[in-house]
Amino acid sequence: MRLYLINPSNPLVSIVKVKESRWNRYRVWKPLSLMVLAGLTSPEWEISIVDENLGAPDYPAMPRPDLVGITAFTSQANRAYEVATHFRRLGVPVVMGGIHATMCLEEVMERADSVVTGEAEGIWSQVLEDARHGSLKRRYDGGLAEISDVPIARHDLLATGYACGAIQTTRGCPLNCSFCSVTAFNGAHYRQRPIPDVVREFQLIREKHVLVVDDNLIGTRHEHIARAKDLFRAMAQANLRKQWVAQASINFADDEELLALAAKAGCSGVFIGFESPTPEGLRELGKKFNLLKGRDFCASVRRIQRHGIPVVGSFIIGLDIDEPGIGKRIAEVASRYGVDNLNALFLTPLPGTRLWDQMKSEDRIALHTFPEDWKYYTLTFPVARYKNLSLDGIIEEMISCGRDFYSMPRILRRVWSSLWQRRKPLISLVGNFSYRNNLRLNLKAYAYFKSSVRAGI
Numbered sequence: 001m002r003l004y005l006i007n008p009s010n011p012l013v014s015i016v017k018v019k020e021s022r023w024n025r026y027r028v029w030k031p032l033s034l035m036v037l038a039g040l041t042s043p044e045w046e047i048s049i050v051d052e053n054l055g056a057p058d059y060p061a062m063p064r065p066d067l068v069g070i071t072a073f074t075s076q077a078n079r080a081y082e083v084a085t086h087f088r089r090l091g092v093p094v095v096m097g098g099i100h101a102t103m104c105l106e107e108v109m110e111r112a113d114s115v116v117t118g119e120a121e122g123i124w125s126q127v128l129e130d131a132r133h134g135s136l137k138r139r140y141d142g143g144l145a146e147i148s149d150v151p152i153a154r155h156d157l158l159a160t161g162y163a164c165g166a167i168q169t170t171r172g173c174p175l176n177c178s179f180c181s182v183t184a185f186n187g188a189h190y191r192q193r194p195i196p197d198v199v200r201e202f203q204l205i206r207e208k209h210v211l212v213v214d215d216n217l218i219g220t221r222h223e224h225i226a227r228a229k230d231l232f233r234a235m236a237q238a239n240l241r242k243q244w245v246a247q248a249s250i251n252f253a254d255d256e257e258l259l260a261l262a263a264k265a266g267c268s269g270v271f272i273g274f275e276s277p278t279p280e281g282l283r284e285l286g287k288k289f290n291l292l293k294g295r296d297f298c299a300s301v302r303r304i305q306r307h308g309i310p311v312v313g314s315f316i317i318g319l320d321i322d323e324p325g326i327g328k329r330i331a332e333v334a335s336r337y338g339v340d341n342l343n344a345l346f347l348t349p350l351p352g353t354r355l356w357d358q359m360k361s362e363d364r365i366a367l368h369t370f371p372e373d374w375k376y377y378t379l380t381f382p383v384a385r386y387k388n389l390s391l392d393g394i395i396e397e398m399i400s401c402g403r404d405f406y407s408m409p410r411i412l413r414r415v416w417s418s419l420w421q422r423r424k425p426l427i428s429l430v431g432n433f434s435y436r437n438n439l440r441l442n443l444k445a446y447a448y449f450k451s452s453v454r455a456g457i
């Protein structure tokens with residue numbers, strides 16, 4: 001029995017020609033969901049993981065599969081449907097799962113033979129069994145998995161083409177920010193995988209650099225932090241020789257022992273959601289966690305960096321309280337916090353979030369010809385109607401934010417401070433120029449976006 005697990009090309013990556021430059025390997029990321037599904041699949045299935053982001057596959061030339069499984073974030077939905085249509089025309093049953101299938105069940109059910117909502121661990125073997133007997137159901141619900149059932153992902157199946165490996169050590173987030181799908185999808189209960197499984201899986205990853213995909217590697221409560229410390233100790237003890245980056249909440253900075261252990265275990269960067277420069281903004285987004293303890297963000301960032309760990313700060317533009325000038329303000333605040341890189345995104349109503357419900361009820365979802373418009377739901381386009389910013393206005397804010405933060409004097413200052421503090425000046429230089437380079441690409445993308453929106457395409 002032959003199974004294809006397919007990651008459809010995503011609009012952010014499809015502009016990248018992976019085979020044309022070695023550097024482009026740093027812009028494609030392993031579809032861990034499919035590697036986990038493969039880990040749940042029994043040996044009678046011969047599995048191929050097809051990542052379209054590595055290059056367009058020649059499906060007609062490939063052997064006919066018995067079953068196709070497709071994953072999709074919302075931004076990949078259109079391409080997912082094209083792939084599904086191709087295989088369904090051949091009479092091959094198609095199962096879709098993942099975040100988009102879960103949040104837009106009806107839309108996906110119209111375009112696939114079967115849909116799996118939620119996490120797959122508790123249900124995938126049933127799906128395969130039904131497929132083998134030709135009795136696939138229209139819908140399965142995996143709900144939330146027992147965390148100890150998460151298998152070791154099949155890292156052997158996607159062994160080349162990427163700069164980074166990928167691993168997941170926890171699921172769920174209790175914070176339920178208004179713009180984020182994680183709590184709706186993975187639940188509010190923070191679940192941590194058994195440490196020996198994580199260490200063993202790390203050992204199977206061939207790449208030296210690894211993306212830890214957790215939404216928050218350390219968690220928010222005392223017992224979460226204690227487990228994170230145990231994990232870092234076990235990783236250091238196993239002498240993994242990996243460098244990894246992860247997402248964490250700002251409380252990462254509050255515990256010197258945690259930081260020291262993370263650095264020792266190979267942490268080479270952390271991505272932190274600051275989201276808004278003002279307490280009002282954080283309240284609007286429901287990210288009150290960042291407001292706790294009257295936090296000094298500059299001091300927090302410095303404490304992390306002192307352990308040789310660079311910080312990428314993420315901010316959102318387009319909140320109801322955001323007014324003209326917000327772009328420059330974010331660039332200034334991020335510079336004052338001292339982050340090594342700034343990642344600014346447009347506020348985007350993703351399906352299944354509280355923000356989606358709110359904007360829908362206020363008729364503020366501007367790009368709503370679905371599924372076609374999903375391709376703009378990459379957080380890199382303004383798809384809604386923003387309270388104080390027009391379409392041109394919000395794009396201008398994004399451009400000025402990038403230009404200010406990635407101006408040459410500011411880049412040189414950051415690289416110098418990285419050199420002075422004996423952090424990683426070369427990484428700082430490459431990181432900053434790569435973001436600066438993206439600004440040019442973004443200008444082209446905005447011009448195309450504006451003309452498409454105005455032409456009603």
Ligand code: B12
Nearest residue numbers: 010030033069070071073074097098116119120181213378
């Ligand atoms: C790692 C990650 C990334 C990485 C790597 C992504 C990749 N490999 O393609 C990077 C940084 C590149 C990235 C980019 C983006 N991301 Co992202 N990302 C994540 C994150 C943190 C983890 C995903 C992951 O690997 N999880 C581990 C695997 C094992 O879990 P899983 O994917 O959920 O898969 C399980 C189930 O869903 C199910 N399943 C999944 N697929 C299938 C298929 C079948 C057939 C079946 C049966 C089951 C099944 O089974 C799996 C096992 O239980 C999630 C948050 C989250 N917790 O999901 C956000 C998340 C998926 N990202 C999100 C977004 C918005 C983006 C971007 C659009 C934004 C941006 N500008 O950065 C881009 C676009 C990328 C794209 N492909 O279009 C949103 C997506 C929301 C949505 N409705 O689509 C999420 C949910 C975060 C959020 N804030 O809401 N992302």
Ligand code: SF4
Nearest residue numbers: 173175176177180215
């Ligand atoms: S943005 Fe981060 S903290 Fe907020 S709900 Fe999503 S994962 Fe949790």
